[in-house]
Amino acid sequence: MSEFYSQLKMLHIACVVCSGVLFTVRGVLMWAESRWTNALALRRLSYAIDTLLLGSAISLAGILHQFPFVSSWLTAKLLLLVVYILLGIFALRRGRTPLARQVCFVAALSVYAFIISIATSHNPRGLFAFL
Numbered sequence: 001m002s003e004f005y006s007q008l009k010m011l012h013i014a015c016v017v018c019s020g021v022l023f024t025v026r027g028v029l030m031w032a033e034s035r036w037t038n039a040l041a042l043r044r045l046s047y048a049i050d051t052l053l054l055g056s057a058i059s060l061a062g063i064l065h066q067f068p069f070v071s072s073w074l075t076a077k078l079l080l081l082v083v084y085i086l087l088g089i090f091a092l093r094r095g096r097t098p099l100a101r102q103v104c105f106v107a108a109l110s111v112y113a114f115i116i117s118i119a120t121s122h123n124p125r126g127l128f129a130f131l
Helices: 005-031 040-064 072-094 098-121
Strands: none
Touching: 005 040, 005 072, 040 098, 072 098
């Protein structure tokens, strides 16, 4: 295992938290119909955090020799990440009505929480693993 594993893991966790907090802030701004929801500075900050998040994820997968479509829990995380991204796009920009954006926002936060439960349990069923 790489000597940088613990630092990469902490960076990854910090980016997960920052990304979720920033998405939540933007979602609350959207709910309040603020013009700041899609401000350039917030979008660029989101891109920067998500780039670090992806880079640390790829590095961790390489160090641990666990890859999507080989490890079932990583496959579930990757597929749910796509769902989370699509829901986020509809929540913050593409939703046609305020209600549609709000529903997509709540659904995206639910998927985000489920991804975290998968990551912490290393089980593709996440918080439903006890069933």
